[in-house]
Amino acid sequence: xxxxxxxxxxxxxxxxxxxxxxxxxxxxxxxxxxxxxxxxxxxxxxxxxxxxxxxxxxxxxxxxxxxxxxxxxxxxxxxxxxxxxxxxxxxxxxxxxxxxxxxxxxxxxxxxxxxxxxxxxxxxxxxxxxxxxxxxxxxxxxxxxxxxxxxxxxxxxxxxxxxxxxxxxxxxxxxxxxxxxxxxxxxxxxxxxxxxx
Amino acid sequence: xxxxxxxxxxxxxxxxxxxxxxxxxxxxxxxxxxxxxxxxxxxxxxxxxxxxxxxxxxxxxxxxxxxxxxxxxxxxxxxxxxxxxxxxxxxxxxxxxxxxxxxxxxxxxxxxxxxxxxxxxxxxxxxxxxxxxxxxxxxxxxxxxxxxxxxxxxxxxxxxxxxxxxxxxxxxxxxxxxxxxxxxxxxxxxxxxxxxx
DNA sequence: CGCCGAGTTGAACTGAATCAAGAAACGTGG
DNA sequence: CCACGTTTCTTGATTCAGTTCAACTCGGCG
Numbered sequence: 001x002x003x004x005x006x007x008x009x010x011x012x013x014x015x016x017x018x019x020x021x022x023x024x025x026x027x028x029x030x031x032x033x034x035x036x037x038x039x040x041x042x043x044x045x046x047x048x049x050x051x052x053x054x055x056x057x058x059x060x061x062x063x064x065x066x067x068x069x070x071x072x073x074x075x076x077x078x079x080x081x082x083x084x085x086x087x088x089x090x091x092x093x094x095x096x097x098x099x100x101x102x103x104x105x106x107x108x109x110x111x112x113x114x115x116x117x118x119x120x121x122x123x124x125x126x127x128x129x130x131x132x133x134x135x136x137x138x139x140x141x142x143x144x145x146x147x148x149x150x151x152x153x154x155x156x157x158x159x160x161x162x163x164x165x166x167x168x169x170x171x172x173x174x175x176x177x178x179x180x181x182x183x184x185x186x187x188x189x190x191x192x193x194x195x196x197x
Numbered sequence: 198x199x200x201x202x203x204x205x206x207x208x209x210x211x212x213x214x215x216x217x218x219x220x221x222x223x224x225x226x227x228x229x230x231x232x233x234x235x236x237x238x239x240x241x242x243x244x245x246x247x248x249x250x251x252x253x254x255x256x257x258x259x260x261x262x263x264x265x266x267x268x269x270x271x272x273x274x275x276x277x278x279x280x281x282x283x284x285x286x287x288x289x290x291x292x293x294x295x296x297x298x299x300x301x302x303x304x305x306x307x308x309x310x311x312x313x314x315x316x317x318x319x320x321x322x323x324x325x326x327x328x329x330x331x332x333x334x335x336x337x338x339x340x341x342x343x344x345x346x347x348x349x350x351x352x353x354x355x356x357x358x359x360x361x362x363x364x365x366x367x368x369x370x371x372x373x374x375x376x377x378x379x380x381x382x383x384x385x386x387x388x389x390x391x392x393x394x
Numbered sequence: 395c396g397c398c399g400a401g402t403t404g405a406a407c408t409g410a411a412t413c414a415a416g417a418a419a420c421g422t423g424g
Numbered sequence: 425c426c427a428c429g430t431t432t433c434t435t436g437a438t439t440c441a442g443t444t445c446a447a448c449t450c451g452g453c454g
Contacts, residue, residue: 069342130327137334144341145266
């Protein structure tokens, strides 16, 4: 997967002007994380948003039996952060971790709130991010309520075909809310169905 | 449950000033819905946010087997809307319905976007709403991924003790993602456990 | 080569769904 | 205020999707 710079992303996905984008660039920096490194740990307070330029990141929690549950994946061109921790300055409930070598464009929250106050364009941009996030979360809840493991897997393939190929099946299972064994069986059963056609 | 006016709500939960609040009041109106009435139907485009002054409302979808799945309840003092439909002016994917006789303070989106442009206080207020929503949705996803039906029910009781007493168990079950029969059994099993203590 | 983690497969088990029937609660009209 | 039908809740018997635990396979990598 190719690198996507934040400035390219902004140019093609928002109507922020050149000056605004240049201003942003000037105050931010790119960080590199090795596979397995943490961008944010549970308990830490989150101070920034993470734009994934290259690589792949996941947000997940660990329950009291030690099991991991993945809330979301963020590949190139996605922004990931702990909104609750960021906005309310509370300790994060979840981890954010690189699952490939990853380059992150770091957007400090302090900068965001400054720009939000002075530039209405930027406010709109931020608003859009929040709304997209809400749409995505709502859809996911609806799926968890209404669809079987197989349906959720099919929907995952369709929505994130690239991610499927880049992460171990264990993680896909964790995202879907099933065990790795179950996912393996779902896949087997589906491959059978395809042959019959 | 007592009536909560939007202006009281704003006074005690935001730092919007009197003038701002009065301005808002002047451009909005209160609507009354009978139990069973729809505030928004699937397929309609949503143009407003609904502040519940009195009564109780639910947002839900119907799957292709005709089953209902409740995304959220909104009792007095809550705001409910279809953010996706509202923001992107697309047809709503879910219904919003009164499940008690309900009085709704209607906040047109047109007004919100006007105020957002002119008053930074109001922008902040709106931003807070979005962040609260995201926090709530994220927590729900994590629970659906990690907790058993019993745990989810216990958490529901704790978080929404009032709602539990106001809606039929069928709807609680639908919110939790289980059947009414299962919920009945969970409750029975829990009452057994309490006696043993 | 040999190890090691990821994926697969099998067998037994379990939480929850389904189907069906009965009991309780509820509201509406007479 | 009672009688009725309707909805809600409970209970039982059965089925099923998904879990658990354990053993085995496979492909990559030191």
